[in-house]
Amino acid sequence: MSFWKRLRPSGTRIAPSAELVIADPEIQRVLEELAEQEGRSAQQIAADLLRYALSARYAAQEYLRRWQRLSRREQQVVALLCLGYSYREVADQLIVSYDTVKTHARNALNKFELRNLSEMRQALADWDFSAWQSTSTAPQAAPKATIDQR
Amino acid sequence: MSFWKRLRPSGTRIAPSAELVIADPEIQRVLEELAEQEGRSAQQIAADLLRYALSARYAAQEYLRRWQRLSRREQQVVALLCLGYSYREVADQLIVSYDTVKTHARNALNKFELRNLSEMRQALADWDFSAWQSTSTAPQAAPKATIDQR
DNA sequence: ATAAAATCAGAACAAAAGTTCTGTTTATCG
DNA sequence: CGATAAACAGAACTTTTGTTCTGATTTTAT
Structure with a gap:
């Protein structure tokens, strides 16, 4: 897997300092x-x-990098969509039109290089977007990646 | 978290046999x-x-239990849908009608207690369904849960 | 052997998502 | 200061999903 190689560039071998317990x-x-x-x-x-x-x-990690390149509005739309809301529901929450939400979603999908909502929800399945949910009080602990509202 | 409690029922304390290295x-x-x-x-x-x-x-684990209760046909449909295929594409692969695929998907969703494809793909995001893909030669290693074709 | 349940199959229609456009408004950079 | 790009907003239209039915064909259990 290239994953392992990526984390250890060429000759930078690090001798394990101690037993990993x-x-x-x-x-x-x-x-x-x-x-x-x-x-x-x-x-x-x-x-x-x-x-x-x-x-x-x-x-x-790669998706995290791409996430940074989304505009504020796009991030907001993506977060709500990943929380399970439909375009219509996101539109109502952000008080913009249904079509506008779809535009932002489309642009976000392009930046993520994903093809549709399903793929996106699958790819970001264990990101914690609860902080983006207006109704939520306190953000919960994230298992893999927490996405701050900045 | 109830997760930890669930895996260690009441008094069945197990003394760690050795250091975990x-x-x-x-x-x-x-x-x-x-x-x-x-x-x-x-x-x-x-x-x-x-x-x-x-x-x-x-x-x-819970989804794995529910998975067992799907019929063969339902499992097949779910697998292909989770691999990213649309109803139409699944129908073509299984040589049944588009509407039939949707029926199987609907029944599977009910058994999973999920509401739509997106939720299902999100919930089963890291199951490995590659063995269900007719075009695939050899199943790949699964990160979390491998779903055999039995 | 047969009643009940599960599976498999599909039609008709409604709702949501996806695609391709066209515009404004706001930053950003030379 | 413009020019250019990015962000924001939406209309029109197509495709995909979702919902609610109906009805055969197996299984399964009594």
């Missing part, structure tokens, strides 16, 4: 249970999960 | 780099990533 007892316990259920070692499971999380994190 | 040098190196970039310890980052992956894994 997962000290959190909560995580340790959950992993032990999974290990028992699956008949694999906790180490093996942890490695798989870390690989998954790292690749998810990497995948999110 | 991440031995994979590849992962170790990437984590070290991230640690340097972010100014946090690799241990801390690994713990965060593991928490993320575990909660994603847990979230996938």
Whole structure:
């Protein structure tokens, strides 16, 4: 995978300074249970999960860069759409016309290089846009990527 | 989070048998780099990533249960839809009518308790349905949940 | 063996999303 | 100060999805 290579440019090898120990007892316990259920070692499971999380994190990075290039209005529209609202509902919330929302969405999709809302919602599936929801009081913790309202 | 509680029912405390060490040098190196970039310890980052992956894994479980209750045809339709195909394209691939695909999709959505395609694609965003793609030769590795064709 | 339930299939119509335009207004840069 | 680009707004039209039906054909359980 190019992912690994990308994070380690050519000769900049870094010698692991120490053994990587997962000290959190909560995580340790959950992993032990999974290990028992699956008949694999906790180490093996942890490695798989870390690989998954790292690749998810990497995948999110490119979209994060593109997100920065959206205009304020486009970000707002994208956030609400990713929260599950329809064009009509977004239009009502932002007090602009239905067609305008679609224009912003289209421009945002172009900047993301995505083809439709479904793709976008899929790509940004675990970004936390709750801070963009006018009704929400306090933003919740984000699992992968939190998108600030700046 | 109820996630942690759910995985450890009441008194079934399991004493961690040994220290949980991440031995994979590849992962170790990437984590070290991230640690340097972010100014946090690799241990801390690994713990965060593991928490993320575990909660994603847990979230996938309920949908996995519901997936089992879909009929073969429904699974096939869902898989192709999640691969990004439209109703029309799925109909062409499965050689059934466009309307029939929509019926199967509707029934599947009901069983998933989801409201529309976008929600479904979002919910199953990192399931690997490549094995369902007739054109694919060999299934690829799945990051979170692999859905076999059985 | 047969009643009930699930699956598979589709029609008709309504709603939402997608596409391609055309304009204004606001920043930005030389 | 213009010129140019970006942002914002929307109309008209096409395609895709969503909803609500109806009705065959299996399975499944009693």
